[in-house]
Amino acid sequence: MILPIQLFIWDANGTIFDDKDVSDMSRDAIFDHFGVARPNPAEWADRVSSNILDLYHSFGIPLSVSREEINRIRMEGYVKNINEVRVRDGARDLLWSFRGIGLFPYSALISAEVPAIIDILLRRFNIKNQLGIVIAGAWPKKRYLEKFVDSTGLPRRRIAYFGDTAEDVRISNELGLVSIGLVNPTSYSSVGAIMAENPDLAVVDMKDLSQRIAYFRQTSIGLNTDS
Structure with a gap:
């Protein structure tokens, strides 16, 4: 699909x-x-x-x-x-790709992490300008995510949330978003916990995710969820 x-x-x-x-x-x-x-x-x-x-x-x-x-x-x-700390291999390329095709607003970041830590990381790795919106200290995470999603006016199934925990997948599913779980040995959650939440798509790394992006349009990407 x-x-x-x-x-x-x-x-x-x-x-x-x-x-x-x-x-x-x-x-x-x-x-x-x-x-x-x-x-x-x-x-x-x-x-x-x-x-x-x-x-x-x-x-x-x-x-x-x-x-x-x-x-x-x-x-x-x-x-x-x-x-x-490192930026995951391939993450920069995906961020730039999403910015280049005119996604609304190309990419956003929503994290419950301490805001000062997020600010340090974005500045240290010089990727803040590759993100349209950054929301840190987002807890309860579901409430922040839902508020932001509703503010966009986009259909929820046109919005993907990509995270590395079972909670990320569960919240995405509860909100009706496209849930993408990162099932990597250095994900915060175990693979079993993530898969138990039934993500729409599970990927092992950024290369895996980039290969699932099937085509580009002016204002959207096509995400291939077939195994």
């Missing part, structure tokens, strides 16, 4: 940016700070979500710890290791 897409929305961490190792180190720093045993990586990958407060509390971080405190420690650990 070829799905015509007029707006392509990206997640940031684990999707545009290959940063799982850095994220894991900042996560472990949070558990170490509060003297709580680090979580099992596989269990974390099955349960990871943008609702970090409930997520960390469920793994033993004291209920008295706030979202702001978790974000502060995360940012310190993330920035400390930021030299290890």
Whole structure:
């Protein structure tokens, strides 16, 4: 099936940016700070979500710890290791391609990540000008995504959301968007968790995604969802 897409929305961490190792180190720093045993990586990958407060509390971080405190420690650990973050191979090419064909508004980024971290990453890798709209600190993620989608006036099945977590796929499906899951060894969620949410399309990397873009039109791309 070829799905015509007029707006392509990206997640940031684990999707545009290959940063799982850095994220894991900042996560472990949070558990170490509060003297709580680090979580099992596989269990974390099955349960990871943008609702970090409930997520960390469920793994033993004291209920008295706030979202702001978790974000502060995360940012310190993330920035400390930021030299290890990379842009995923092929992401730049896709961003430029979407901009060049007149998508509305070529590409957007919606992420629950700490806004300061997103700003640092976009500036560091000089890709902010390849995105039409950037929304960071988007939590609850579904509410932010729905508000933005509604503001475009586009049919929801003409909008794709591309993320690397089971939550990304689930939210996309609940909102009636075209859901694209990145099932890569360095995705934040496990492959099993992502596939359990039944994405419209699952890709292993940017090359895989680019090969699914079947044709170009003036204001849309054709996304091939056939296996």
